[in-house]
Amino acid sequence: MKTETNLIGYVAAWPDNAEVNGGINAFALGVQSVNPEAVVYVKYINSWGDPTLEKQTAEALLSLNCDVIAQHVDSDMPQVAAQEQGKFGVGYNTDMTPSAPDAHLTAPIWHWSSVYAAQVKDRIEGNWKPVNYFLGLAENMVDISPLSKNVAEGTAEAIEAARARILSGEWDVFTGPIYNNAGELVVAEGVALEDSDITGNLMTTLLVKGVEVK
Template identity: 45%
Template structure:
């Protein structure tokens, strides 16, 4: 009888231990503005999510195609009420809704991508994608024959404007005659609208199409017309293999793992993180064989210079569209200047509205 009682107690203790271990699993949520698909912005974040999901002590959930604004607030609120330890919101328009929810749930850590607001338990993060944009611009500038580069942009906001400017500076560093024509779609993800935007640029002579959009629609339009394209977010070469030259890409896994570990350790602190080529958050996809070897060599050499800090993308002198010097010779803009950039550099044809 006594032996049976001991075994029963041991069994109960093991059951309690197992339950406690299960309860200790860290709950992590991801919220995406577009469908995950197999390429693009949300897909790049989801690659990191899958790496986290493979960890034994983490429970992960994601929601895709969540609209910015009220819809996202409801999602963040539900996750917080369900006692998620860490929530990533991966679109600019999630910033204010996440900030609002963060103040109601101080025990949850919130991380917002691409914004600037913080609270005691909400940080923000992004990557210096403009560095990779510059490099892709070098490729585009070297490959154009018409000297007209098309750029399909989502919204006229600093993040996108900064990327267009860097792309233009890169293109004109190897081809001073290159100009960049911009169209705005006013959407992050709408393949049909993105494709039509690219077609409008092709109609005015663009023979390389670049994009700040989530889908490969612009590249498909370029391939259909027999011209080149520059992707974004992930390597999109499979969607337009006869057109795709290169893509500025994201690698969120190391950063997300770092954030996760800091929350586990209790060392996480609110703040702003803006990593670049040096930290591996942004990079270039492999360049197509269509890009000549000498061009690839020049681009990769500049990539190394940006990584080690010996070359700064927005080092002056830099002029705006009107020819006015915005960044003086021998100077560099501060991060705050870059984060609020609202003007186009010389060589861009389009408006910031």
């Protein structure tokens, strides 16, 4: 809703990684749900965290006419790069508005207390097992940071509508039809990916239609 060039840059950590590609794909599908013409340009830095390289990579994406910068890397430097060039950004892990008050829009965040509470409850009830916990909006694990002053008009309403659809089970961003960036159908219409797909081999190689690696 914020881009004017329909080009969004994404500073990513590692290629061929299910966690990273899952984030890219979910972001791209979310973007396309409100702007089908938008394209996400991805550059990998081959590191979880390298502030200098993160900023340089964001600057490279900005030079390709991207006017919004998203990220799956740890520092706030991609947001700083966006601000320095008068563009906008979506952060990662924490509210990065203090670092880029004129650029940052929002960021995905995690309420870890939900995980701890779930595990303690399972221990108390004798149900605890050494397994992965997949928690989301319904469990108050996943959220976004407060929207900044920079968001487009109507953003809050669009987010709340999407949140309601997710919580009701009406919509899942990973429900088909989903095409890869070669134009091949990889998820059939009406089929939703399982957690094992999102965290497994499928996602290590999948980049959805509208994602281009630069």
